[in-house]
Amino acid sequence: MLRLTLVSALVCALGTSAFGETFRWASTTDPQTMDPHAVNSAPVLGFLNNVYEGLVRRGKDMSVEPALATRWEPIDGGGWRFHLRQGVTFHDGSDFTAEDVLFSYLRASSEASDTASWFASVSEVVVVDDFTIDVITSSPNPIFPDSIANWMIMDSGWAAANGAELPAKDSENHATLNTNGTGAFMLTGRQPGLKTVLEPFGGWWGDAEHNITLAKFTPIQNPATAVAALLSGDVEMINPVPIQDAERLSQSPGVKVFQGIEARVIMLGFPHEAEVLKYADDAGMPNPFTDVRVREAVAKTVNVPAILRTIMRGNAEPASQLVSPAMRGYSVALAARPAHDVDGAKALLAEAGLADGFSFGLKCPNDRYLNDEAVCQAVVSMLAQIGLNAELDAMPVRNYWPELRNDNYDMYLLGWSPGTFDAEHPIRFLAATPDADKRLGSWNFGGFSNSRVDELLPMIQSEVDYAKRQAMLDESAKIIQDEHAYVPMYVQPLIWGARENIELTQRPDNFFILRWVTVN
Amino acid sequence: MTDSARQTQVTAPSSEPSRLKTVWESDFGYAFRRSPVALVSCLVVLFLVLSAVMAPWIAPHDPFNPVTLNLMNGFTPPSTPNAFTGDSFWLGTDDQGRDVFSTILFGMRISLFVGFSAVLFAMILGVTLGLIAGYAGGWIETLIMRVADVQLTFPAILVAMLIFGIAKGFTPVEYRDQMAIWVLILAIGLSDWVQFARVVRGATLVEKNKEYVQAARLIGRSGGAIMLRHILPNVLSPVLVIATISLALAIIAEATLSFLGVGAPPTQPSLGTLIRIGQGFLFSGEWWILLFPSVTLLSLALSVNLLGDWLRDALNPRLR
Numbered sequence: 001m002l003r004l005t006l007v008s009a010l011v012c013a014l015g016t017s018a019f020g021e022t023f024r025w026a027s028t029t030d031p032q033t034m035d036p037h038a039v040n041s042a043p044v045l046g047f048l049n050n051v052y053e054g055l056v057r058r059g060k061d062m063s064v065e066p067a068l069a070t071r072w073e074p075i076d077g078g079g080w081r082f083h084l085r086q087g088v089t090f091h092d093g094s095d096f097t098a099e100d101v102l103f104s105y106l107r108a109s110s111e112a113s114d115t116a117s118w119f120a121s122v123s124e125v126v127v128v129d130d131f132t133i134d135v136i137t138s139s140p141n142p143i144f145p146d147s148i149a150n151w152m153i154m155d156s157g158w159a160a161a162n163g164a165e166l167p168a169k170d171s172e173n174h175a176t177l178n179t180n181g182t183g184a185f186m187l188t189g190r191q192p193g194l195k196t197v198l199e200p201f202g203g204w205w206g207d208a209e210h211n212i213t214l215a216k217f218t219p220i221q222n223p224a225t226a227v228a229a230l231l232s233g234d235v236e237m238i239n240p241v242p243i244q245d246a247e248r249l250s251q252s253p254g255v256k257v258f259q260g261i262e263a264r265v266i267m268l269g270f271p272h273e274a275e276v277l278k279y280a281d282d283a284g285m286p287n288p289f290t291d292v293r294v295r296e297a298v299a300k301t302v303n304v305p306a307i308l309r310t311i312m313r314g315n316a317e318p319a320s321q322l323v324s325p326a327m328r329g330y331s332v333a334l335a336a337r338p339a340h341d342v343d344g345a346k347a348l349l350a351e352a353g354l355a356d357g358f359s360f361g362l363k364c365p366n367d368r369y370l371n372d373e374a375v376c377q378a379v380v381s382m383l384a385q386i387g388l389n390a391e392l393d394a395m396p397v398r399n400y401w402p403e404l405r406n407d408n409y410d411m412y413l414l415g416w417s418p419g420t421f422d423a424e425h426p427i428r429f430l431a432a433t434p435d436a437d438k439r440l441g442s443w444n445f446g447g448f449s450n451s452r453v454d455e456l457l458p459m460i461q462s463e464v465d466y467a468k469r470q471a472m473l474d475e476s477a478k479i480i481q482d483e484h485a486y487v488p489m490y491v492q493p494l495i496w497g498a499r500e501n502i503e504l505t506q507r508p509d510n511f512f513i514l515r516w517v518t519v520n
Numbered sequence: 521m522t523d524s525a526r527q528t529q530v531t532a533p534s535s536e537p538s539r540l541k542t543v544w545e546s547d548f549g550y551a552f553r554r555s556p557v558a559l560v561s562c563l564v565v566l567f568l569v570l571s572a573v574m575a576p577w578i579a580p581h582d583p584f585n586p587v588t589l590n591l592m593n594g595f596t597p598p599s600t601p602n603a604f605t606g607d608s609f610w611l612g613t614d615d616q617g618r619d620v621f622s623t624i625l626f627g628m629r630i631s632l633f634v635g636f637s638a639v640l641f642a643m644i645l646g647v648t649l650g651l652i653a654g655y656a657g658g659w660i661e662t663l664i665m666r667v668a669d670v671q672l673t674f675p676a677i678l679v680a681m682l683i684f685g686i687a688k689g690f691t692p693v694e695y696r697d698q699m700a701i702w703v704l705i706l707a708i709g710l711s712d713w714v715q716f717a718r719v720v721r722g723a724t725l726v727e728k729n730k731e732y733v734q735a736a737r738l739i740g741r742s743g744g745a746i747m748l749r750h751i752l753p754n755v756l757s758p759v760l761v762i763a764t765i766s767l768a769l770a771i772i773a774e775a776t777l778s779f780l781g782v783g784a785p786p787t788q789p790s791l792g793t794l795i796r797i798g799q800g801f802l803f804s805g806e807w808w809i810l811l812f813p814s815v816t817l818l819s820l821a822l823s824v825n826l827l828g829d830w831l832r833d834a835l836n837p838r839l840r
Binding site: 222223224227228242244245247248249303306307309310311374377378380381382384385389392 | 585586587589590591592594595604615616617786787799800801802803804805806
């Protein structure tokens with residue numbers, strides 16, 4: 001009897017390996033939640049794009065294409081009408097209707113949500129009939145359909161039945177560990193920090209391009225371990241490949257490397273509102289970063305070419321503004337970043353009355369961006385040359401965002417990739433004066449505030465004329481650059497590695513879309 | 521036993537040349553001179569310890585002073601001029617442009633400091649408990665030795681990690697980096713006292729029934745004085761052997777903890793931390809960042825261990 005069981009178990013094991021295509025992949029960051037409205041960060045949204053869907057989605061070339069809405073048109077007086085796809089079901093079998101869209105709007109735009117600023121221009125959402133819905137905006141918003149590809153639709157009945165009507169940002173609820181979307185894959189196992197299992201959804205409305213029967217995601221924090229796992233065939237794909245290993249890996253047999261430029265700009269952020277420094281040696285030192293000369297001195301001291309040559313090994317481009325040159329609305333005239341000039345920086349500090357320098361605390365993630373901790377260490381040693389002694393505190397990203405939200409920093413590292421691929425996006429999130437009611441500046445941790453930037457933002461959002469819009473974007477970018485609201489350093493490279501038998505598509509927003517994966 | 525104990529005491533550095541000469545010409549010194557392993561490993565240990573102690577004077581760079589670092593020097597291969605700055609480094613540089621030779625010297629300082637302090641702590645704790653257990657007997661002995669037995673069933677590194685984790689939980693976040701070294705010493709010391717306690721208890725059981733102890737008891741000396749003044753000097757020679765071997769193990773334990781990322785913080789890198797950093801560049805061809813700290817750790821631990829082995833043989837009268 002026991003032998004029979006063993007034999008049948010063996011047959012089963014052989015059977016699955018022969019017919020099914022299991023796909024295992026690894027990344028340094030575990031998506032911290034399975035709730036599509038709780039955290040507006042790329043690891044979460046990128047992962048959940050496989051499980052949930054929005055009204056629109058982005059194709060392989062980042063162009064917007066129909067998803068749960070089949071077509072849309074502007075309506076008079078500002079707003080858009082979306083015609084929804086019929087016959088779509090959620091993973092648990094319930095039907096998708098306009099009610100779910102309305103519910104997902106309320107959920108994603110609520111105060112408990114991290115995604116509320118996506119809907120800053122929306123005044124109301126009106127259900128017309130089961131498969132038509134109107135999004136009313138306070139003024140014409142030409143880029144609205146472009147800006148909601150990551151607004152994912154959740155089943156209203158499921159959320160209500162499980163007490164997950166509102167997203168849980170820093171706590172947990174049913175939707176943190178479970179999902180019910182309409183996407184091509186459904187979540188069948190979730191152990192935070194250990195592994196997450198996805199299976200194809202049989203009732204998906206689209207035509208499957210992939211041939212995966214089971215997909216397993218494992219977070220591997222140590223980059224060298226991830227490379228070893230890829231080389232030994234323990235995983236089929238890793239994201240990212242450590243920069244230092246890209247060249248060697250591309251020459252290894254059985255493995256290939258996908259390389260591109262990501263939309264993400266890595267920058268340093270300042271406390272603009274804080275009265276005193278939190279981590280200065282002499283406690284209670286007035287916050288020197290409110291002085292634009294000090295911020296400019298920092299910008300001049302950070303030797304970006306050196307970072308790019310050594311830590312990034314020539315795989316990244318310098319950045320001068322909050323978006324990369326590949327984004328719509330980039331200001332070509334402002335492409336130069338401050339030259340590396342230690343003497344000039346010292347002179348600026350002296351002018352600000354801080355010739356002796358000061359000490360402060362630099363916060364940094366150590367598992368979020370490529371070589372993030374090494375970049376911060378380099379920044380520390382560069383700033384020391386003008387007498388700014390930074391104490392570096394590097395931590396995993398799950399502790400990092402709460403620290404920033406609690407204002408526990410004197411300077412921090414941030415990477416920003418505009419979800420809309422438009423220069424307006426970082427202004428709305430990073431430069432607009434934080435305002436919970438208007439859903440603005442939700443990632444502007446330091447509280448940078450400039451009345452002209454605030455004034456320009458709604459005008460940019462509703463401007464239909466391309467040239468006028470660009471002129472306003474240029475003006476905003478100029479103010480942000482002159483004020484040194486942030487110190488943009490470089491555009492992060494995008495390097496993935498996969499086994500040779502894997503076909504996949506690398507999207508510039510670093511989202512890994514499972515339905516484009518083929519295992520040969 | 522008594523003789524050898526006295527001799528080991530004299531091996532401690534002494535300024536009197538005549539005493540040194542006595543040791544050199546004794547049986548012990550003869551055994552040392554005749555053993556090439558002992559000679560070589562002693563020289564290696566002396567060389568490494570001296571260079572660690574002298575690190576601030578002999579290191580070409582100060583790896584802890586960020587002002588002196590130039591990022592453009594990053595990843596310079598050993599003894600090759602950097603393509604951009606023209607600077608050359610004997611053992612190359614790491615990703616931040618730090619001189620690998622200097623980081624090894626400073627790293628070894630921390631490794632040795634943690635190793636010595638942890639062994640000292642374990643020795644004091646173990647010898648005290650072992651003496652008390654052996655001399656007092658009864659339920660005190662049972663209690664101490666059963667705790668020791670239970671601890672022996674766990675791997676030392678596991679105990680150290682447990683203690684390190686608990687202690688870290690109690691330290692406020694802002695002091696964690698400064699306290700890390702002391703917590704490390706505590707963790708490794710607490711995981712290592714059992715060896716000392718067991719050996720000292722065994723030796724004490726033998727010694728306490730000898731005539732000189734009974735004589736001391738008869739003239740009315742207190743228990744503490746008997747343990748300290750009479751028994752302790754006579755049980756010290758095995759303790760010295762264990763301490764030497766424990767030193768090698770403590771250095772390895774510290775490196776293991778630091779390699780796992782729970783030991784010395786990156787701001788005070790020990791050899792283990794350096795190996796952990798270097799491991800990230802293993803696949804990318806910058807072998808020197810990993811290799812040189814590893815070789816240093818290997819030679820340090822190996823020669824201390826060989827020295828301990830030789831000491832055990834030399835102090836064992838049955839092997840003479």
